[in-house]
Amino acid sequence: MTIIGFDPSLRHTGYAVVKIAHPTPPTALDYGVLRVCSSLRPSQCLQKIYNLTLELIEKYQPMHAALEGIIYLQNAAVAITLGAARGVILLALESKAIPTYEYAPRRIKQAATGLGNSGKNQVANMMRSLFRLDHTPTHDIADALAIAWTHYQSILAPMSPTKAL
Numbered sequence: 001m002t003i004i005g006f007d008p009s010l011r012h013t014g015y016a017v018v019k020i021a022h023p024t025p026p027t028a029l030d031y032g033v034l035r036v037c038s039s040l041r042p043s044q045c046l047q048k049i050y051n052l053t054l055e056l057i058e059k060y061q062p063m064h065a066a067l068e069g070i071i072y073l074q075n076a077a078v079a080i081t082l083g084a085a086r087g088v089i090l091l092a093l094e095s096k097a098i099p100t101y102e103y104a105p106r107r108i109k110q111a112a113t114g115l116g117n118s119g120k121n122q123v124a125n126m127m128r129s130l131f132r133l134d135h136t137p138t139h140d141i142a143d144a145l146a147i148a149w150t151h152y153q154s155i156l157a158p159m160s161p162t163k164a165l
Contacts, residue, residue: 002029004062004098005148006053007140008085010045011036014140015052017060018131018148026149028131029060033140042081046088053092065093066151068143069102103150108143111150 001021007014016031034052036045056062067086093100106116112123112130124142128135131145 001064001152002060002062003148003151004056004060004065005144005146005151006065006067006089007143007147008049008067008082008089009140010042010049010081010085011038012140013049013052013085013089014138014142014144015056016141016144016148017056017062018145018152020152026131026152028133028145030056031137031141031145033138042084046084049085050088050092053089054096057092057096057098062098064151064155065098065100066147067100067102068108068147069104071105101151101155103147103154107154108146108150111153112146 002017002019005016005018013034013036014032015034017029019027019029034049036048040048067089070083070086090100103111109118109123110116112118113126115122120139120142123146124136124139127133127137127142127145127149130149136142137145
């Protein structure tokens with residue numbers, strides 16, 4: 001089972017592609033952050049995010065995708081920008097018929113660490129341990145890994161004949 005997770009942002013979109021196959025431990029096939037230069041227009045940033053999403057889909061052929069759900073932001077400009085980044089990711093996933101799921105930040109932290117109010121460092125350390133990484137991932141990457149893991153824990157693990165990790 002291959003799952004792709006995204007932590008959308010206009011300038012720093014985190015992504016992770018994970019493979020989960022019982023009884024072997026989960027594996028991070030690919031992860032990173034698409035860093036978009038601040039000199040680019042927002043429309044150019046969105047095009048880069050869209051293209052990256054399509055490239056990852058083509059390369060890894062994920063069966064499912066997951067994103068952080070819409071969050072409440074007091075700054076309307078930031079909310080609109082985040083929504084635009086989420087929108088192009090959702091569009092790319094839908095164009096390739098990838099089933100896509102969204103999870104609340106609290107649910108992601110709960111799945112990642114067991115606590116819904118965990119800090120970013122706790123999530124990053126748990127993702128390092130869970131995916132047996134040789135370094136602690138940045139927050140954008142850790143969030144993308146945690147989002148993919150949340151999807152597995154929420155949807156796929158209950159259907160598995162073996163116990164979830």
